[in-house]
Amino acid sequence: MTRTLPCVASALSVTALRKSFGSVHAVAGLDLDVPEGTCVGLLGPNGAGKSTTMRMLTGQTRPDSGEISVLGFRLPRESKQARAQMGVVPQLDNLDTTLSARDNLRIFARLYRVPAAERDAAVARGLEIARLTARADAVVTALSGGMRRRLLIARALLHGPRLLLLDEPTVGLDPQVRQELWAMIDGLRTEGTSILMTTHYIEEAERLADTVTIVAAGEAVDEGPPAELVARHAGREVREVYGPPARLEEVEGAARAAGFSTRRTGTSVAILGAEGAGDRLPEGETRASRLEDVFVKLTGEEVA
Amino acid sequence: MATPSEPARRGDEPPGRDPARDPSPPGEASRRLRRIEWDAITGVMMREVINFGAAWKQGVFASTVQPVVYLLAFGLGFGQLVHRVDGHDYIDYVSTGTVATAVLFSTAFNAMFGSFVKREFQRTYDAILSTPVDVEELVTAEVLWLAVRGGLFGSVPILVGIAFGLDPAWTTIFVPLVAMLTGFGFAASGTLISAVVGSIDDFSYVTSALFTPLFLVAGTFFPLTGLPLAFRILAELNPLHHCVELVRDCTFGDVDPTDLARVGALVLFAALMWWGAVDRTRRRLIA
């Protein structure tokens, strides 16, 4: 079987992807590209269609229309071939709760077609990645939430996948474990694994993603390296003005009249791209612009 | 967590390739995945086998106790009034007939509840389908496992019968095969039903309106020859009836050409149910 690869090697590319559930347009014309060896972050509010997109990439949801190519395979027709070289960490834990950590890995090593002679080593390495070597024979229900999450990630790595799909990989983990996971994901990327990751933690996207695609209502609103997105939408500096609600409204009006974009953050109004504005803007605290400002501006959503 | 410098996967990684430099690994091109692969099926079955390791005692218990209860209730109870049926001791008649009942209970019910729970509550099927395993393989593996298990457990009533004085012909060795074939069809039926119903509570309709009549009008406890013609025709459409007849003919040593037709009917039943189970499960799992 000969296979022609696109000129610019894409681990994954999606064009004009659409999927509706009844009247809900979960994915509405999404374009997405993950170049080989890079990490792309999908950032979007709840219900933006991130998980639905992930499921279409494994052939577990059929698109209504659009093109999907994963590792050079056309989906959904060749999704099985693509899945053989892909590791998936779902948003919702689907470990086998009645089995031990080790048995969970043993079964998946088989399902991922790890050759029989290498299976034990793959399982041992998986337990190490999950830091569960000492708890290998503990039943999953006896593991903590963080341990389960780590096991879920180790399960996706058993066969040395070329592409990783991570749907909110660090949700519910404490900061220390999250940092470790970031180091691991970054390490995999450095070694050449392509990664598509959704997250609600802006910091996670900033730290890990080479490029970020911001999605809202099933569409890509903008994409680019985090720093570029920040420069494009939020400038260098943000001026944060605090005050009672009435005052905030006033500030918002003034800033917009002067041609600036703003975002609310509960107790304050943030004026984006405020560098060099001087006293054209109300006084406030100045800070560096962040990806979070871009996210809120583009999706109209507040970050938790 | 392993840090990047730890041997997370590179080096001794299974297919031995470097994704960064080799976007189209040679192994994959030559080893094209087929539609139904044995590796996928054994992988899915392994999950059941490991789980079974923890629950086999309950299975053996249920499959032994149930026929004993029937033998005592019907064989000994009715046995006082009815001594011989169709030329056999009534107790032998019941112990051979109960094979079909045991198969039905251990396959159809397990398939219904098991596949519903694994699909809707535990999301096990979702996890499996994110690996190189397709719905055909998933369903085939699950059904095949239940069939093997049901074939073995389903044959226990014969052993119980022997303990109560049944004298088996050599053809009795085919009983587990008949039980497996029947079990395949009923495990697939259970999977199909589970993929069609809206909620797990709907299984009670199926149990009372479908499985109970099937089980009663199969010739397990009384011969169908005395029933009105309509019932006898219906009985020929009941796979359990064919199972009952085949098991009796094997155990009593009077296998005849009609048995071949019964095997054919069971094969047809198994094939149809498998196809339905795959189709409906796919619709339920892949939206």
Ligand SMILES: Nc1ncnc2c1ncn2[C@@H]1O[C@H](COP(=O)(O)OP(=O)(O)OP(=O)(O)O)[C@@H](O)[C@H]1O
């Ligand atoms: N199987 C389904 N049936 C009906 N509607 C669905 C289904 N799956 C997703 N949806 C709807 O599609 C939309 C997108 O859901 P999706 O899970 O993709 O969002 P998401 O971006 O992953 O959100 P979150 O950040 O909360 O995980 C939602 O409105 C959701 O209710």
Ligand SMILES: [Mg+2]
């Ligand atoms: Mg989601």
